Amino acid sequence: MLALDRVSKTYPNGVQALARFSAEIRQGEIIAIIGGSGCGKSTLLRAIAGLDRASSGTVTLDEEAIASPHAKIGIIFQEPRLLPWLSVADNIGFGLADLPATERRGKVARALERVGLTEKAQAWPRELSGGQAQRVAIARALVPQPEVLLLDEPFSALDAFTRRDLQDHLLDLWADTRPTLILVTHDVDEAVVLADRVLVMRPRPGRLFDQIEINLGRPRDRNSPLFENFKRSVLTSLDRSLDRSVPDRDATQGPGQAMWW
Amino acid sequence: MISDAPVLQQTSDPAEGAAAPSRLSRYGRPLLGLLLPLALALGWEFVVWLGWSNGRLVPPPSRVLATIAELARSGELVRHIAATLWRVGLGFAFGVVAGTLLGAISGYWSLARRLLDPTVQALRAIPSLAWVPLFILWLGIFETSKIALIAVGVFFPVYLGVMGAILSVDRKVVEVGRTFRLSGFAMIRRILLPAVLPAYVVSLRVGLGLGWMFVVAAELIGASEGLGYLLLDGQQLGKPAQILAAIVIFAILGKLTDWLIELAAAPFLRWQDAFGRAKGA
Numbered sequence: 313m314l315a316l317d318r319v320s321k322t323y324p325n326g327v328q329a330l331a332r333f334s335a336e337i338r339q340g341e342i343i344a345i346i347g348g349s350g351c352g353k354s355t356l357l358r359a360i361a362g363l364d365r366a367s368s369g370t371v372t373l374d375e376e377a378i379a380s381p382h383a384k385i386g387i388i389f390q391e392p393r394l395l396p397w398l399s400v401a402d403n404i405g406f407g408l409a410d411l412p413a414t415e416r417r418g419k420v421a422r423a424l425e426r427v428g429l430t431e432k433a434q435a436w437p438r439e440l441s442g443g444q445a446q447r448v449a450i451a452r453a454l455v456p457q458p459e460v461l462l463l464d465e466p467f468s469a470l471d472a473f474t475r476r477d478l479q480d481h482l483l484d485l486w487a488d489t490r491p492t493l494i495l496v497t498h499d500v501d502e503a504v505v506l507a508d509r510v511l512v513m514r515p516r517p518g519r520l521f522d523q524i525e526i527n528l529g530r531p532r533d534r535n536s537p538l539f540e541n542f543k544r545s546v547l548t549s550l551d552r553s554l555d556r557s558v559p560d561r562d563a564t565q566g567p568g569q570a571m572w573w
Numbered sequence: 574m575i576s577d578a579p580v581l582q583q584t585s586d587p588a589e590g591a592a593a594p595s596r597l598s599r600y601g602r603p604l605l606g607l608l609l610p611l612a613l614a615l616g617w618e619f620v621v622w623l624g625w626s627n628g629r630l631v632p633p634p635s636r637v638l639a640t641i642a643e644l645a646r647s648g649e650l651v652r653h654i655a656a657t658l659w660r661v662g663l664g665f666a667f668g669v670v671a672g673t674l675l676g677a678i679s680g681y682w683s684l685a686r687r688l689l690d691p692t693v694q695a696l697r698a699i700p701s702l703a704w705v706p707l708f709i710l711w712l713g714i715f716e717t718s719k720i721a722l723i724a725v726g727v728f729f730p731v732y733l734g735v736m737g738a739i740l741s742v743d744r745k746v747v748e749v750g751r752t753f754r755l756s757g758f759a760m761i762r763r764i765l766l767p768a769v770l771p772a773y774v775v776s777l778r779v780g781l782g783l784g785w786m787f788v789v790a791a792e793l794i795g796a797s798e799g800l801g802y803l804l805l806d807g808q809q810l811g812k813p814a815q816i817l818a819a820i821v822i823f824a825i826l827g828k829l830t831d832w833l834i835e836l837a838a839a840p841f842l843r844w845q846d847a848f849g850r851a852k853g854a
Contacts, residue, residue, distance in 0.1 A: 363751060381752050393749050397767040397844045407753045409763075436844045 313338055314360070314460055314492060319369035321355050328517035329355040332369065335511065335520065339459065340490040344503035344510045346546065348554050352518020353496040357462050360494065361387045373460060386458035386491075390465045392445035394437035400424070400448055401433040407456040423451040426485065443474035447481070454485060463495040467502065479505050483530065500550070504542045505532055512546070514553040521553040632814040637821065640814040644803075654822065656799040657788055660716070661830075664723025665784045669777065671724070672731025679732075680739025681765075690736070697729045702790055709794070719791035726787035727780040734776020738769035771845055774838040778831055785827045800826075 314337040321330040330352040337343055345353050358364040360371050362381040371378040373385065386407075394403045405420040424430045427447040437445060446466060453461055463482075467475040479502060486493060497503050503510045507526055514521035526542050533539060614634045621628035628636065644650035675693070679686040704725060705718075712718040742765060750764040792801020800819045807815035 361752065363748060381754050383754065387752050389745070389748075391745065393745050395746065395749065395764070395767070397770075397841075406749075406763075409759075438844070 313374065314494075315370075315372045316356075316360070317370045317372070319356065319359055319366045319371060321352070321359060321364070322367045330359070330366070331517035331519045333513075333518070333520055334369075337492055337494065339492055342486070342493040342506055342508045343495065344507035345494065345496045345513060346498060346500065346503050346510055346550060347513030347518070347521070348515050348550070349498075350518070351513040351515035351553075353513060354464055355518065356513075357387070357464050357494065357496050360460070361385060361462050363387075383456070384459040385462065386453035386456065386460070387462040387464065388446075388449050388453045388466045390468055392437070392442075392449040394440075394445055394448055394452075396437050398437075399433065400429060400435050400437065400440070403437065403448055404451045404455055406452055419455055423455045426488075427451045427481070441474075442470055443478060446470065446478060450478075450482065450485065454489075454491075457489055458491055460492040460494065463493065465496055465498070468497070468499065475499075475502070480531070482506070500543050500546050501534070503546060504528075504539060505534060510546050512549045512553050522549040524549060630813055632817060636814045637817045640812075640818040641821070644815075644818065650822075653798055653800050653803055653819075654826070656796075657792065657801065658826070660719050660723060660791065660799065661781075661784050661788045664720045664788070665727050665781060667720065667724035668727025668780060668784065669731050672728045672776075672780065673735050673773075676732040676735025677739065680736040686736070693729075693732060697733075701725050701729075701787065705790070705794060714795050719788070719794075719796070722791045723784050723787045726783040730779040730783060731776050734772055734779070735769065738772035738776075739765065741772075742768045767841075770838070770841055774834065774842065777834055781830055781834060782827070785823065785830075789823070 316333055316335045316337075318332040318334055319330060320328070320332055322328045329350075333352070333356055335343075345356065347353055355364070359366045360378065362371075362378050362385065365379060373382065376382075378385065394400075395406065398406065401420050401424065404423050405416050408416045408419060411419070421430070421433075424433050427450065429444060429447060429451075432440065432444065437448070440448065450466075466482075467478050470478065482493075483506065493506070495503070495506060504526055510524045510526060511520060512522040512524070513519065524542070524546055528538060528542065617628075617631070618633045618635060620626050621633040632640075641650065644653075675689065679689050679693075701722065704722060708718040708721050712721055746768060747760070747764060750760050755763060788799070789801045789804070792799040793805055796802045796805075800823055803819040804816055807813065807819065
């Protein structure tokens, strides 16, 4: 279990990015964190990754405090961040340097096959499309089998079709070892497609505003009325988190909506 | 109706023309560069042959080649080339080692940069030839002062290149290293070194160019052998063909050593998505 206990972050310039954020995340759960800009989503993710220290509060994974990058926690950034001087295969194997070469090659080959890029194994990163590069980044993060995988708006730079493909692909990969996924996004559709639970954050200072459980089985039909209802409730919560008036709030919380709230 | 025709022609033109330039670029482009110097050389040869000029101050290519051949036959050429190559090689080696070490320290460690860099930059502002009298006083007129001068010339571009390259390594790539818990030495070997390599190779090539420049200065000051000595000897004895012969050999050696660096670095830089590479140049 990943436990966030009153995690706060104040930058040296005095801006408080995150205020007393607490949450408990079960092993294997998929969490989407959503919120307006400046709500501290990325700050929170970087604190969990151990890339930036929280000013106060603690992040613990299975009773172990996280203050620096941890072997059980992987991260995927908005950009693929592949190392341009390594082939696709070597990029995927980057985190396996401690393993014997044959074992590493086997794992890399399986990962390549799993993300459908076997024929690109020896290609340079510059030869990949945006979607392929992000698939390599996902493989690189998953191949050391982390217990927690953090994703910082991983698909936001991709076109709509590729994004959908990768969302489905991510769920498919997740089913292999069922790591905990924590996904920062500002795409409501993405949050509802992927997450078991959507955490809505409120800006200035960033803090937890609302939680919405998405009680839908998988695979999820993006066009079903239930899916639309969940999207609407996340949107409503998001609007309220930004103190926007919600003119048709009564309409959105009609009878069907209330059932799933 | 009338406007249709030129549009059609325009679209068919590039497709047709595409095959021809690709063949030209593979074989023709290097030869194209040789056209002008060859034409000038042959033209001058012809002018002297016709007797329109006696070619005393500007000897025709045949006389320059004859001088080179003569020097080669007597064994002089090898001796001079060896002396110059030895000086450049040694000066380059010292300059590269010092420039790389200090550049890496100032690039990696900001306290060292604040301590070291202002002094190095101030020294860099001194025209390097101003060191010559001091080096001769300190190190004598022979090899040591020459090699020191060449090393100084090589040092600055390498120092600046290494420091700049380390400072401009993408923070995002370093973060990838951090997420995989690379520390100290592993971070340097697996992230920083490959990231700075392209800029490092460029700084080595610039440094080598300066090394060749400074070996001439060093040999003009006082030497009994070396290509720079051939230049000076040619001037003092009024032998322009010998001066031109030395210049041609400088050009060949400079190009050759530069090409060696490029060749040695090529296997490590295949990944680069450079503009020049994309065009196949």
